[in-house]
Amino acid sequence: MSEHAARPAQPEPVLPVLAIVGVGLIGGSFAAALRQAGVVGRVLGVGRNPETLDQALRRGLIDAAATLEEAGAQADFILIATPVGAVGATLARLKPCLRPETVISDACSTKADVIAAARAALGDRIGQFVPGHPIAGAEQTGPAAADAQLYRGRNVILTPLMENPAAARKLVSRLWKACGARILTLDPATHDTVLASVSHVPHFLSSVFMWQVAMASDADVRMALAGSGFRDFTRISAGSAEVWRDIFLSNKDAVLNELQEVKAALSKAEQALQAGDGRELEDFLERAALARRLWASRSGLS
Amino acid sequence: MSEHAARPAQPEPVLPVLAIVGVGLIGGSFAAALRQAGVVGRVLGVGRNPETLDQALRRGLIDAAATLEEAGAQADFILIATPVGAVGATLARLKPCLRPETVISDACSTKADVIAAARAALGDRIGQFVPGHPIAGAEQTGPAAADAQLYRGRNVILTPLMENPAAARKLVSRLWKACGARILTLDPATHDTVLASVSHVPHFLSSVFMWQVAMASDADVRMALAGSGFRDFTRISAGSAEVWRDIFLSNKDAVLNELQEVKAALSKAEQALQAGDGRELEDFLERAALARRLWASRSGLS
Numbered sequence: 001m002s003e004h005a006a007r008p009a010q011p012e013p014v015l016p017v018l019a020i021v022g023v024g025l026i027g028g029s030f031a032a033a034l035r036q037a038g039v040v041g042r043v044l045g046v047g048r049n050p051e052t053l054d055q056a057l058r059r060g061l062i063d064a065a066a067t068l069e070e071a072g073a074q075a076d077f078i079l080i081a082t083p084v085g086a087v088g089a090t091l092a093r094l095k096p097c098l099r100p101e102t103v104i105s106d107a108c109s110t111k112a113d114v115i116a117a118a119r120a121a122l123g124d125r126i127g128q129f130v131p132g133h134p135i136a137g138a139e140q141t142g143p144a145a146a147d148a149q150l151y152r153g154r155n156v157i158l159t160p161l162m163e164n165p166a167a168a169r170k171l172v173s174r175l176w177k178a179c180g181a182r183i184l185t186l187d188p189a190t191h192d193t194v195l196a197s198v199s200h201v202p203h204f205l206s207s208v209f210m211w212q213v214a215m216a217s218d219a220d221v222r223m224a225l226a227g228s229g230f231r232d233f234t235r236i237s238a239g240s241a242e243v244w245r246d247i248f249l250s251n252k253d254a255v256l257n258e259l260q261e262v263k264a265a266l267s268k269a270e271q272a273l274q275a276g277d278g279r280e281l282e283d284f285l286e287r288a289a290l291a292r293r294l295w296a297s298r299s300g301l302s
Numbered sequence: 303m304s305e306h307a308a309r310p311a312q313p314e315p316v317l318p319v320l321a322i323v324g325v326g327l328i329g330g331s332f333a334a335a336l337r338q339a340g341v342v343g344r345v346l347g348v349g350r351n352p353e354t355l356d357q358a359l360r361r362g363l364i365d366a367a368a369t370l371e372e373a374g375a376q377a378d379f380i381l382i383a384t385p386v387g388a389v390g391a392t393l394a395r396l397k398p399c400l401r402p403e404t405v406i407s408d409a410c411s412t413k414a415d416v417i418a419a420a421r422a423a424l425g426d427r428i429g430q431f432v433p434g435h436p437i438a439g440a441e442q443t444g445p446a447a448a449d450a451q452l453y454r455g456r457n458v459i460l461t462p463l464m465e466n467p468a469a470a471r472k473l474v475s476r477l478w479k480a481c482g483a484r485i486l487t488l489d490p491a492t493h494d495t496v497l498a499s500v501s502h503v504p505h506f507l508s509s510v511f512m513w514q515v516a517m518a519s520d521a522d523v524r525m526a527l528a529g530s531g532f533r534d535f536t537r538i539s540a541g542s543a544e545v546w547r548d549i550f551l552s553n554k555d556a557v558l559n560e561l562q563e564v565k566a567a568l569s570k571a572e573q574a575l576q577a578g579d580g581r582e583l584e585d586f587l588e589r590a591a592l593a594r595r596l597w598a599s600r601s602g603l604s
Contacts, residue, residue, distance in 0.1 A: 085580075135529040155527060190523070197515060198528040202535040204571065205507060207590040212567040213499060214593035221492070223597050225457060226500040227437040231603045233504040235534040238594040241587035248575050248583060259572060263565075265514040269506065270561060273550050278387075281550060285543035288509040291516035292540040295525050301533045 014039040014174065019071035019078045021046040021090055023056040024240075026107045026134065027081030028146025031061045033179035036148040046071050056143040072097035077171065080106040084246035088117035091129070095122055103168045105132045109195060111159045111188035113250040127163035130172045132156055133191065134181060135199075141240045152180035153300060159188040196254035201262060203236050203244055204255065210237040316341040316476065321373035321380045323348040323392055325358040326542075328409045328436065329383030330448025333363045335481035338450040348373050358445040374399035379473065382408040386548035390419035393431070397424055405470045407434045411497060413461045413490035415552040429465035432474045434458055435493065436483060437501075443542045454482035455602060461490040498556035503564060505538050505546055506557065512539040 018034060020027040023045040034040040045062030047053050053065040071078055072094040080090055087106060094104070108114045111131050118129045136154040156176040160169050173183045186194075213222050248255055272280040320336060322329040325347040336342040347364030349355050355367040373380055374396040382392055389408060396406070410416045413433050420431045438456040458478040462471050475485045488496075515524050550557055574582040 135527060137530060154529065157527065184527075194520070194524050194527050197518070198524050198532045202511065202531055204575075205511065205568070206535055207587050208568045208571050209504065209507065209564055210590040210594050211571075211586055212564050214589060215567075216499070216563075218496070219593075222496050222500050223601070225437060225459070225486075225496050226597065226601065226603075227456065228439060228603060229504055229538040230500045231598075231601070232534045232537040233508055234594050234597075236531040237587075237590045238598065239591065241584050241591050244587050245580055245584040249578060249580055252575055252578065256572065256576060259568075261518075262511055262514050263568075265517075266507070266510045266561075266565075269510050269513075270558065273506075273554055274558060276551060276554065278547055278551055282543050282547040284513050285509050285539075285546050287516060288512040288539045289541065289543050291521075292512050292536050295528065295536075296533075296540065299525070299528065299533070301528075301530060 013041045014171075014178075015076050016041040017044065017075045017077075018042070019044040019046060019066065019075035020062065021068065021071065021078060021080045022082035022086075023047055023052060023062060023146075024081065024142050025137065025140065025145045025147075025150070027079060028056055028059070028061045028143040029136075029148065029150035030079055030081065030107070030134075030175075030179060031056075032146050032148035033151055034175060035060075037178040039175065039178045044071050044075060052143060056146075059143055059146065061143055061146055068093045069097045072102070073099065075102055077175065078102060078104045080104065080108070083240075083243045084108045084110055084114060084250040086246075087114050088121050091118055091121035095125060098125060098128065100125075100128070102128060103171050104129045105172045107132065107134055108250075109133055109199065109247045110250040111157075111191045113192075115159070115161065115188055126161060127165060128168065129161070130164050130168050131159045131161070131188070132172060132176070133159075133195075134176065134179075136181075137239070141243075149180070151176065154181050155184050156181040157184050157186050157191055159186055159191050192251050193254045193258075196251055196258045200247055200251055200255045201258045203239065204248065204259065205262070206234055206237040207244070210234045315343045316473075316480075317378050318343040319346065319377045319379075320344070321346040321348060321368065321377035322364065323370065323373065323380060323382045324384035324388075325349050325354060325364060325448075326383065326444050327439065327442065327447045327449075327452070329381060330358055330361070330363045330445040331438075331450065331452035332381055332383065332409070332436075332477075332481060333358075334448050334450035335453055336477060337362075339480040341477065341480045346373050346377060354445060358448075361445055361448065363445055363448055370395045371399045374404070375401065377404055379477065380404060380406045382406065382410075385542075385545045386410045386412055386416060386552040388548075389416050390423050393420055393423035397427055400427060400430065402427075402430070404430060405473050406431045407474045409434065409436055410552075411435060411501065411549045412552040413459075413493045415494075417461070417463065417490055428463060429467060430470065431463070432466050432470050433461045433463070433490070434474055434478070435461075435497075436478065436481075438483075439541070443545075451482070453478065456483050457486050458483040459486050459488050459493055461488055461493055494553050495556045495560075498553055498560045502549055502553055502557045503560045505541065506550065506561065507564070508536055508539040509546070512536045 018040045031043050043062045044066040056062045134156045320342045345364045346368040358364045436458045
């Protein structure tokens with residue numbers, strides 16, 4: 001309720017100025033969702049590729065292209081949606097021009113590594129950085145794939161720092177909720193080991209498999225006979241090579257550990273097949289099938 | 303054009319009596335598609351589970367439940383859509399009551415093994431059996447999942463035998479075309495090695511991975527944070543354990559060989575990650591991504 005009769009009808013948005021660093025699928029969808037929810041005023045887009053920024057402008061995802069320095073000086077909230085490997089340098093360049101009330105978050109798929117980079121880059125301003133990770137994506141990349149609905153019903157994991165003021169955490173939660181997401185809080189190490197298992201390792205295996213098929217001398221025949229199982233199993237391998245390179249490097253130990261576990265399970269299953277042990281094979285397939293069906297019924301994702 | 307004025311307006315269908323052995327997703331969808339195409343008269347369903355047959359009856363996929371012996375004596379065409387391991391026994395029971403003009407085909411995912419079992423069971427009647435494999439499926443199983451559109455635009459591979467009369471091959475092709483499918487002809491060994499690569503190995507890996515996640519002590523947290531990549535990568539693991547047990551056993555050598563190739567590729571990728579070699583990692587991810595995107599644009603499946 002305004003006490004000034006002359007005040008314009010439109011209330012000030014929650015976020016007068018939002019800046020997105022990296023206006024691809026993830027950053028562009030965040031901007032689109034916040035705009036649709038009416039919680040954002042002006043949106044600045046920062047990126048290394050002028051064509052991508054142009055495309056984001058034309059799609060109405062951002063209002064203007066900006067430098068990192070302009071974003072730091074003007075934005076109330078900055079989302080870093082670059083590949084993991086670029087977060088440290090981005091924050092280091094932001095620091096000198098950053099207003100003390102600006103809140104920064106990220107959308108990176110690993111957290112321990114990102115937090116270490118953020119601490120190194122931001123120093124005593126680390127409290128302004130609230131680490132986050134939306135569990136959402138698509139095989140398409142770039143601003144053309146941005147979708148205001150991408151985060152609807154999806155989980156966003158926050159791994160807040162003890163230096164984060166309550167107001168900063170609250171703002172980040174509020175923005176993701178405005179995108180339709182559910183908020184979960186985890187410690188960074190748990191986040192990274194769990195995500196190594198359910199996100200990074202599947203991507204690694206899917207890419208390895210796709211690579212192996214594509215490199216075969218009879219790849220053409222194989223591809224011609226590939227059906228919907230192949231389609232589903234390899235879908236994630238079409239994702240951005242740069243983004244995933246950074247994720248794997250950034251979460252290297254957890255990914256390598258988890259791959260050992262998967263290889264142990266694979267050996268066991270291979271031995272059952274080698275031995276022609278139908279009973280053991282069926283048992284393992286049945287447990288996998290039941291677990292997958294249960295997950296589908298609970299996750300709302302299938 | 304009829305020369306008898308009194309003849310009913312409806313022409314005799316291509317197939318007066320169709321029998322489906324195993325009225326699940328594959329058999330039920332075949333019946334539904336042929337019925338929709340108007341090429342089939344009466345449909346008999348054969349199966350070991352009375353509830354499944356009841357469900358197929360209620361869904362209108364079949365007109366009556368029948369024994370194998372009744373199917374052999376009455377059907378013009380019989381599709382065997384059971385797990386691979388049941389084909390030999392099914393054909394052996396059919397043989398004594400089989401009319402000489404009846405054509406039989408199957409929908410099994412392996413061909414060399416099925417052909418060997420068919421030769422053993424049918425002996426001098428082997429010419430009546432035209433081996434086939436529709437490259438289609440879904441994670442749902444049973445008659446409830448049957449869909450007249452399942453085969454539309456999909457490949458059906460035939461691996462005909464030298465004993466098959468031209469008319470028998472032609473009938474099988476015609477029926478699958480009536481379902482909307484494309485027909486490809488291959489030799490059984492090529493079929494089995496190619497399918498080991500693009501269908502059986504992905505299923506094996508997806509199931510191994512799903513099993514490994516489900517068996518972890520923190521499986522609940524993992525499942526709760528699994529997103530759309532996990533969903534796609536594990537979708538096939540929800541398939542029928544019995545069907546896939548038989549496929550793996552039936553194509554054991556080709557599957558084990560192909561798994562060796564995948565493991566070699568995995569080792570290479572793991573070494574690059576272990577060494578922190580971002581260039582090699584990105585190169586392999588990029589090749590996989592480009593191959594997958596090219597496949598998607600060509601296959602019409604993504």
